[in-house]
Every structure is written in C-alpha cells, then in structure tokens.
Amino acid sequence: MEGITGYIFRNVYNRFFGGIDRFYSPFIPTSQKDKLPPKYRRDIDPENNRGITLIPQLLSKDPIRTAHTAVKLCTEYGYGEININCGCPSGTVTAGGRGAAMLADTGALDAFFESLFKELETAGPEGGRVPEISVKTRIGMSFVSEAEDILKVYNRYPISTLIIHPRLKDEYYGGSVHMDVFDHMYEESTHPVIYNGDIKSPQDYEKIFKDHPGIQAVMIGRGLLADPALAERIKGTEADGTYISRLKEYVRALCDAYFSVYKDERNTLFKMKELWNFLASNTKDSEKTLRLIRRAHDLAEYKATVNRVFDTE
Ligand SMILES: Cc1cc2nc3c(=O)[nH]c(=O)nc-3n(C[C@H](O)[C@H](O)[C@H](O)COP(=O)(O)O)c2cc1C
CATH class of the missing domain: 1.10.1200 (Non-ribosomal Peptide Synthetase Peptidyl Carrier Protein; Chain A)
Structure with missing residues (x-):
C-alpha cells in the first residue's frame, strides 16, 4: 500500500504481529528502463526485508521498462515473482495511463502483456532466471460489463496469479465490492486467483473461502492496518490477552x-x-x-x- 507499508512498516509489523504469508511492496513506478531510484531500492533491498517474504509490485504502462525492471529485481535482488499493478485508481496514476487506467482499452492491455512476456524472454542474461509475473487488477474503469473482456486478456498470457479487487476504478475504495463479478472471474480465470477487498474479520475471510474454495489466498489491505492482529485471528494463532x-x-x-x-x-x-x-x-x-x-x-x-x-x- 503506497505510502504506508514500506520496509520500515513491514519490519516493525513483523516484530509484533504474525500470520502474513507474503507482503506486496507499495507500487514502484518504472521511470527508467532498468534503474531503480534509491527510495525504491531501499524498499525492496533484501537486507531491509529480512525474514519477510516480499513481492515487489511495478506500476507502468511501458512493457519494455517493466520487463527490464522485473528481470533486474529477479537477477540482482533474487525476487522470483513480480506483481504488475493494474488497479490503482488514484488520479495522478491514472492520468498517466497507468494502474487502473490500463483497463480502459483492452487492445492496449493485450499489447502490454504481449510485449512484456516477449521482452522477458530476452531481457536477462542468457540462461538467466526470469521472474513469474502476477497481476493485481480491478474489474474495470466505469462499468462492470468491462470485466469480461479484461479477463479474456489475462487468460491469454502466462500470468502466475491474478489478484482481483472487484471494484471499478471510478469507485475508488467506496461502496461495496461486486461479488457477482468476482464469482464470474473466479470461475472463468485460467490462472490461480487471489481475492482482495473489504476483508475485515475472520468471518469475512471464511465466507470468501467457503464460497470460493479454489482461491489461492486473500490479500488484505485496510483491514490489517485497522487491526494488525487480523491475520493471526484468521489463522487462529493469536495469543490470548496480548x-x-x-x-x-x-x-x-x-x-x-x-x-x-x-x-x-x-x-x-x-x-x-x-x-x-x-x-x-x-x-x-x-x-x-x-x-x-x-x-x-x-x-x-x-x-x-x-x-x-x-x-x-
Ligand atoms: C493508502 C492506500 C495505498 C494503496 N497502495 C496500493 C499499492 O501500492 N499497490 C496496490 O496494489 N494496491 C494498493 N492499495 C489498494 C489495496 O491494496 C487494496 O487493493 C484495496 O485497499 C482493497 O483492499 P482492502 O479492502 O483489503 O483494503 C492501496 C490502498 C490504500 C487505501
């Protein structure tokens, strides 16, 4: 979560609370082809993330920069999975065609992933490791009917995991999640799915898993900031009275x-x-x-x- 869950937060959080399987970094804009500005380098530096499983997240509409940055994160820092942000609704992000604005034109979205996966094949040193690519997405810009075509694009590419936050870009963080759209995407996705959105209690978590037994995991944002022991409560590992x-x-x-x-x-x-x-x-x-x-x-x-x-x- 941009601005909040950087490495300083993650380390302190991890000292006092548990239950989180993996953290996703706040988004990293790929401003240059294969250079990471110091602020972002510090955030993903494994030295600053000891004992933490971290998946760096990239924010870009440029598939070439994305591929080279992903390969750099893999070969130089050892990250085996890189997440692509197709969900951020903030005005400054979407004005540049990034984040949720990537969903505005499914032709452009398709071209992005086609170039990204092609470039990944050659971006690294010969025989070098290529990271898995996971995607964090919203279900559309303004209309729930957009979700169908967006999912078709994702289904065409070797994405490792699809994290779905079933809200539209125009809805920001308000209103209710569109569970009917999530249900459909969960059924139709050819990739493992992670659910994200409004998990605030163990009951919310249990309901998601009961209704969608095939999901790989849930991602929790605001609920965990509000209640740092939420992941422990979900896993039943919270120590009483502490x-x-x-x-x-x-x-x-x-x-x-x-x-x-x-x-x-x-x-x-x-x-x-x-x-x-x-x-x-x-x-x-x-x-x-x-x-x-x-x-x-x-x-x-x-x-x-x-x-x-x-x-x-
Ligand atoms: C302040 C703030 C910063 C966020 N930054 C990011 C981010 O950098 N990358 C991302 O994928 N999602 C980001 N999100 C979205 C959350 O990851 C999540 O998708 C959204 O809040 C819905 O899930 P929740 O109801 O569990 O919070 C951010 C949300 C908030 C409120």
Whole structure:
C-alpha cells in the first residue's frame, strides 16, 4: 500500500504481529528502463526485508521498462515473482495511463502483456532466471460489463496469479465490492486467483473461502492496518490477552523506527497520522481518536495523545 507499508512498516509489523504469508511492496513506478531510484531500492533491498517474504509490485504502462525492471529485481535482488499493478485508481496514476487506467482499452492491455512476456524472454542474461509475473487488477474503469473482456486478456498470457479487487476504478475504495463479478472471474480465470477487498474479520475471510474454495489466498489491505492482529485471528494463532499491549508497543516502535530513519519530526508525524486513519476505526470512539491524533502538532503532543487513547481502550 503506497505510502504506508514500506520496509520500515513491514519490519516493525513483523516484530509484533504474525500470520502474513507474503507482503506486496507499495507500487514502484518504472521511470527508467532498468534503474531503480534509491527510495525504491531501499524498499525492496533484501537486507531491509529480512525474514519477510516480499513481492515487489511495478506500476507502468511501458512493457519494455517493466520487463527490464522485473528481470533486474529477479537477477540482482533474487525476487522470483513480480506483481504488475493494474488497479490503482488514484488520479495522478491514472492520468498517466497507468494502474487502473490500463483497463480502459483492452487492445492496449493485450499489447502490454504481449510485449512484456516477449521482452522477458530476452531481457536477462542468457540462461538467466526470469521472474513469474502476477497481476493485481480491478474489474474495470466505469462499468462492470468491462470485466469480461479484461479477463479474456489475462487468460491469454502466462500470468502466475491474478489478484482481483472487484471494484471499478471510478469507485475508488467506496461502496461495496461486486461479488457477482468476482464469482464470474473466479470461475472463468485460467490462472490461480487471489481475492482482495473489504476483508475485515475472520468471518469475512471464511465466507470468501467457503464460497470460493479454489482461491489461492486473500490479500488484505485496510483491514490489517485497522487491526494488525487480523491475520493471526484468521489463522487462529493469536495469543490470548496480548493484543492491546502489543498494539501499544507496535505503535510506539513504528514511530521510533520512522524517526530513526527520517530524523525528522514532520515526516514521522505525517506517517503516524496516516496509519491512524486506519487504526482509529478499531478504537472505542474512532472519530474522537482521529480528531485528537490529527490535532497533534509535534511528536511530544502526538505521543501524549496516543497514551490518552490507549488509556481509554
Ligand atoms: C493508502 C492506500 C495505498 C494503496 N497502495 C496500493 C499499492 O501500492 N499497490 C496496490 O496494489 N494496491 C494498493 N492499495 C489498494 C489495496 O491494496 C487494496 O487493493 C484495496 O485497499 C482493497 O483492499 P482492502 O479492502 O483489503 O483494503 C492501496 C490502498 C490504500 C487505501
């Protein structure tokens, strides 16, 4: 999740909570053919992701850059799977024809994957490893009827896994997921499918698996930020009675970790406020919590507010 689940977050999260099989990196724009800007290099550097299974995600409408960056991530950093973002609805991303905007024209989407898989064959050193390509997708731009043709494109290529978030680009993160469209894509996909969208409880997870026993996994975004123990609850591995104390430690450690890397109060505060946009929803009075956290002007004020919030939990 762009802006939130970078390596600093992943490491701290992993210290306090478990249950996650693999993390997907926030999207990496492929601005140059085979160069990764330092910010992204740091994020995927295996040294910064010890004990974490990470799948880097690329965001690009350029199949050649995508292929070369994917091969670089595989040969230089050892990543065997690279995920392609065909789902980000943000205006700045889609204005450039990337993310969910890739779904606007299925002819162009088809050409992208055709070139990508062709280029992958020759992009690396001879006899070198080529990464698997998985795709994260929405179901269309504006109409659910778009999903059918989009899936036909994916079915034509050797995609390793298709992660489906059954919302349209125009819906951003609001409204309900289109389960009927997901059902259809799940049935018709020739690739293993991962479900994504609105999993907030073990019950949500169980229902998805009960109705779609063939799915490979679920991907969880906001639900896990709101309740960091969600994956443990789903797997039944949560240690009784430790949640609040672990949550406090996790929030404190994350703030310290950001500050030790950024060495800057403003950026650290910004990051923590971003996280609380999600965390607050699991507190007793979520609106009040958010109001108080957002009001903090510096780290001292922020920490005092967090203590007050936890005192009432
Ligand atoms: C702040 C934010 C950042 C996100 N960044 C990414 C991203 O970089 N790559 C991606 O594939 N999805 C990203 N997403 C989308 C989530 O991965 C997920 O598809 C979406 O939130 C629906 O799942 P959820 O209901 O479990 O959150 C982001 C979502 C949010 C709210």
